[in-house]
Amino acid sequence: MNHNSIRIIDNLAEITSYHDRHVLEKSLLKTLNEIFPSQDIRLFRVREHRGSHELSLLAFCVNSVIVSSQENPRLITEPSELSEAIFRAINNADVELISNDEGKWNVIYPAFDAHGAIFAVLLISTDLVPSNGDQRLIYGLLRVYSNYLVLIEKTQKDKLTGLYNRETLDDEITKVLVRQAPHFNEEMSSPNDSRRRTFAVKYWLGVIDIDNFKTINDNFGHLYGDEVIILVARLMTSGVIRDDDLVYRYGGEEFVVVLKAPNEEDAMRTFERIREMVATHDFPQIKQVTISIGFVEVSSQPSPADVIGEADEALYYAKGNGRNQVHSYSRLLSEGKVKQVSQVVHGDIELF
Known part of the structure; x- marks a missing residue:
């Protein structure tokens, strides 16, 4: 030819x-x-x-x-x-x-x-x-x-960890928001397709932060701090989540995970597995490192910044109430423990 x-x-x-x-x-x-x-x-x-x-x-x-x-x-x-x-x-x-x-x-x-x-x-x-x-x-x-x-x-990809970098995160959240929009789902399924609506894929975004990371850097140096970041990244991608879930290095000692789960309880269990895997790992010299996690469903938020802001508010609550915890933004909101993100003005609590 x-x-x-x-x-x-x-x-x-x-x-x-x-x-x-x-x-x-x-x-x-x-x-x-x-x-x-x-x-x-x-x-x-x-x-x-x-x-x-x-x-x-x-x-x-x-x-x-x-x-x-x-x-x-x-x-x-x-x-x-x-x-x-x-x-x-x-x-x-x-x-x-x-x-x-x-x-x-x-x-x-x-x-x-x-x-x-x-x-x-x-x-x-x-x-x-x-x-x-x-x-x-x-x-x-x-x-x-x-x-x-x-x-x-x-x-x-982030050069230190090999995870996706922050620049790609907004695009991914935008795609999920479009897919989760009601008009998109109506176009993709017939009016009588109740099974699709019942078992529709839900996406959850968690913001993850290494606890007391400044202390780690101060006591052991920035090179060891980088090693902790690399180890935490490897633990998160070592089988605790599925291959099609995404892990990002958001900046410094912060990570973001975007995963699929049918409901909040299942998402909570996945984020708890991540938290527990890090907390039980034996880190050289320092022995234990913990993380705090705040997560939210990616559904009808106006923008990627709003999704991140809601998960970040749940993370802020975890950091301010003992660390080494996982919290859902929607659950905290329904319990009156946090306010709508647009109404939040943070105080002087040192989180990181």
């Missing part, structure tokens, strides 16, 4: 014009569909889980309609001839071809990161077996996608 070079360059320019991973994935599939028109293109994420590979669908293109699965990346659990072929492609680190019942070919391409590890798999259903030139072009596009993901992550 002779490809128009200008068209390919234009598509490469489009792929690298986005700074959002989910939009980047959709742009990749759009480019592939234009160059290799097909009925079905799917992009899977590959993760290591307990010694085996785990697949989840990130985005797909069917009859030129492209859909992102970012809201709920679907885990591929059912064994099938196709899933077995995908795992063969991963294990052999090579292209895999199988025919389907309709006489078409499923072509599976593993995507490699900068370290040579397979982080994604591309599946293209096509009438014709791709030529060597076609395969090289597809691999080239996957390399552009992989390399650009690395560049995006470098701008989004």
